[in-house]
Amino acid sequence: MTQKLNLPPRVAEKDLADLYKQMWQIRFFEEKVDEFFAKGMIHGTTHLAVGQEASAVGSIAVLEDRDKITSTHRGHGHCIAKGAEVNGMMAELFGRTTGYCKGKGGSMHIADVEKGNLGANGIVGGGFAIATGAALTSQMKKEGFVVLCFFGDGASNEGSFHEAINLASIWKLPVVFICENNQYGMSGPAKEMMNVGNVAQRAESYGIPGKVVDGNDIFDVMNGVGEAVDRARNGEGPSIVEAKTYRWKGHSKSDAKKYRTREEEKEWRLKDPIERMRLILVVEGLLTEEEAEKIKADAKEEVEGSVDFAANSPHPTLDDLMEDIYA
């Protein structure tokens, strides 16, 4: 079967509709969460990945099931792309026992260790070494799995970035460090917080490949990450892949976004990764407009369903407080 699009080996054209759907699931999930937070219906805070769907979906698309990921505080997209059920995710945000962490973790700690999602992380840079350790397991046990470590532009200034990537590089561990460079930390512009244009350049410090991809173009992401994953699986060691993207919303629940302009935001909205994927699929004839609409509607419905699921799920009881702790 010849393919119209330039795709990495692990992705077939028939998978694209699924990936397209995941992008919408993420978008709808995030918008729903945004709405709930705005209405004060959910506790705590959250970090939404609206606008960044392609880097999550595209990166994970090239993985095998046995592969693993570590995620970040902005992790809903990674979860969905790694196969999490929106029901369990929404229930977690609602603090219910049916949530991924039984309501104990919340947005910043959704994990599904069995399925290879080693967890979101509330500590910026907290995933670097954990991913490295997971890759060490793969190497020592010869399990053959690869680990994707997601991190932000801001996280690349943490010491853990340096230490873990150095370690992974000398041990040639099967891990790919994926920078979702959305241009800002909480408010700090990446270009002011480091003296180089690309996080990927930092690969030079570790003698490993560093590559920049268009984070709003799922195909570019898949190809860039796909190559790095192959390399890792072949025992050639880690890489850094930097996906340039943008978060449409504020950093977290309350953010006046004074650190950037509305014009800049508009520019990036024009680069909507979902719209871009839809266009390509339709133009290439891989999806009709109707199919695309249907997928979108299904995604929306699933997210709506997750709200019912969550809302009807039981709250933990006070007896649960001291469960799952051992010391």
Place this chain on the structure above:
Amino acid sequence: MTQKLNLPPRVAEKDLADLYKQMWQIRFFEEKVDEFFAKGMIHGTTHLAVGQEASAVGSIAVLEDRDKITSTHRGHGHCIAKGAEVNGMMAELFGRTTGYCKGKGGSMHIADVEKGNLGANGIVGGGFAIATGAALTSQMKKEGFVVLCFFGDGASNEGSFHEAINLASIWKLPVVFICENNQYGMSGPAKEMMNVGNVAQRAESYGIPGKVVDGNDIFDVMNGVGEAVDRARNGEGPSIVEAKTYRWKGHSKSDAKKYRTREEEKEWRLKDPIERMRLILVVEGLLTEEEAEKIKADAKEEVEGSVDFAANSPHPTLDDLMEDIYA
């Protein structure tokens, strides 16, 4: 006055005899300390810089008095080069009140803040951010001083390296990071502990200059560091200068040196930085053999004198225990 040797602006040929003497002071000081430790006459442990004299003396030679340094666990050489009295240093190792830290710090904490030595450090990588902070003071108070931050090849794998140099780079702080790459950490070979040949390459991550110099050639060190210091003083920001060198002795008091060969050690002894400087000075007619001998003898005598000074200095009393602490 024309100069025969290629020297940085701050160093005149007439200064070279002094620098040559400092090298010997360091050598003799270290050998004396080695002897005392071997005999169990000194408490604790120590890290000797025998063989690394040129990187300390050459780097500091290009500084003005008001400039500052941060040092490491292997810091005796930096202290002497920055103008410390061997008396106070030896007394510190003897744990006496006349020591630089009144006997409370020992080898790993000798400091002379007033004179611009912000201190040795028992924490590998502990100096990176302290030096960066001192450079920030210089910038904010417009004091015009430059800070030299010494560190080892091993220290360049600490996260503090990455965080501090990144910070210094974006704020264009007047600090020069000097890697004394003596090929090993405690036992870990630099070439196994990082996937790049030179620590200086890591400058790429911060958009700053990184340069390798021959750490056993004081002239090369002076020129390399001199340029970086000028740059820093001109407000152009930090640099990394990597001086390739070798420690002749074991890492610390007890080290069987199983991690390297005797052949390798011999090779490096042939590159003795002091002998090399002597040769150049004599060949260029800047010093006669007799003058060179005299300088060496004087240095030795001073170190011997420091032993008397230390041995005759008072011990702290138990009343001193709770002095200099405030909380």
Place this chain on the structure above:
Amino acid sequence: MRELTYLEAVREAMSQEMRQNEDVFILGEDIGVYGGAFGVTRGMIEEFGPERIRNTPISEAAISGTAVGAALTGMRPILELQFSDFITIAMDNMVNQAAKIRYMYGGKGKVPMVLRTPAGSGTGAAAQHSQSLEAWMTHIPGLKVVQPSTAYDAKGLLKAAIDDDNPVIFYEHKLCYKTKSDVPEESYSIPLGKADVKREGKDATIVATAIMVHRSLEAAAELEKEGISVEVIDPRTLVPLDTETIIESVKKTSRLVVVHEAVKRGGFGGEIASVIAESEAFDYLDAPIKRLGGKAVPIPYNPELEKAAIPGVDDIINAVKETVNRL
């Protein structure tokens, strides 16, 4: 008198000090136009400019160490750490450098810096953003530890902390930020080491910190209705600790309940209880000392579990009753 929130009081103390003393400046993540994670520095960059309200990269190790280096060379930095949980990354600089420098250098050097950071649960931020880790810092000779509970105290204690020539850890409680009290406009200082009797009473003494001061006052008001008169003491600073005020109170009431939000096991309550048990007040005790603290679990996300993890007003009421009813 004018009322201010605790958050405004903290800001006012910093602004007043910065107007008076050029050496005082703030560094931290997102403290510029964003105004800090909790809005404490909002508006300050407009008054003081980016040179003195320094937005940093996400590099807790570098920024804490930079503060140490700046303080050691003549500045008086205030470091804002976004959540007190992240002190895990700044630990080395605070504990092995800032706290020890003066003593370790034989008194020749000082580190006048304040690390301000919000602590505590109650915001739904879960396990990595809700801890109360002040006990760690109290254990380290060379660190002063301040924990204000009211706007008035916050302003006066922060001035004292900034004026102090030594490192001070200043814990702000997130739930206190919006609490209000009368706060004088002019600058004033509350000496570190002076407890405040927040309510006088005769039947039992409660020593409480941070948000637990407010809960204890609520409890005391309830208990009063039942004829139990409770004295509530807020130590305000844990190091130095005003043992005298606590001892005098216990001698008067003969009963002691210690309440903090931090996990009970290994918490500072043990120190307070033991100090009293060791003191002359021991002979006045008519009942065992009671300690209330957080349960030995990471702070859970679910709001009901989150609340149940730390002492509530009812717990305090019950503890006082148990102590008072004990024969």
Place this chain on the structure above:
Amino acid sequence: MRELTYLEAVREAMSQEMRQNEDVFILGEDIGVYGGAFGVTRGMIEEFGPERIRNTPISEAAISGTAVGAALTGMRPILELQFSDFITIAMDNMVNQAAKIRYMYGGKGKVPMVLRTPAGSGTGAAAQHSQSLEAWMTHIPGLKVVQPSTAYDAKGLLKAAIDDDNPVIFYEHKLCYKTKSDVPEESYSIPLGKADVKREGKDATIVATAIMVHRSLEAAAELEKEGISVEVIDPRTLVPLDTETIIESVKKTSRLVVVHEAVKRGGFGGEIASVIAESEAFDYLDAPIKRLGGKAVPIPYNPELEKAAIPGVDDIINAVKETVNRL
């Protein structure tokens, strides 16, 4: 029975576990041919090879996080930290990741890892290499804390720690390394949470940890000559703490002295004292509980000051006498 040193016992426990279980491996700085900073792993790389005795770069944040990631994915890493003072750099991974993962993920994940590290003063290593920081770790729900005082205990407790499915911090005391005791050749396990009565007595109870167990036994022998019979309890594990054994002893002797080397202020002694003060044993107490701990100073270099900074045999003798003579 065969005698082993404490150091050999630690090594033997690791070797036996590694022979039995392929998942157990060690990582740390200089643990290969160098044998570790204190020689604990000497000879192990020869038996197990560099794959399982993994020499790491000087990167405490990375190696602790790597251990977490490896543990989370099926390995059972033992991490050697060269000095317990450097846990400052590994804090985030131990406290915000390892300790919390299981609970935060709703029970779905486990982190079976042991962090072994030498603690304590007495070697002249000064302020940054001599601390006893175990109290920090006891304060963190999710960490078990072990502190053996004898070779026999070290071997059995280390096996239990390695077998545990959760993170354990295993403190070795440097001055204990050369102490000897009878140690069975076969593998055996001492359950975590079981105190050991190192000496029986009836007039007073001493609870002591690590090197203070030995000093307390010396003190008890002296006191016996004066007719005072002292019971010495070694809790062996601080978390979980065997409160029952301590309570029973105090009920019998009516007097309690708690001794540790760690700084008294904020030390674990406060926890032990308070647990007893809160327990049924309170009513049996005939004298205030005494706590002995380190003075509130960084550990000084000078050997006399160093000794004076922590409790000595005489201090223990005096404390027991004061307690016993109290009417």
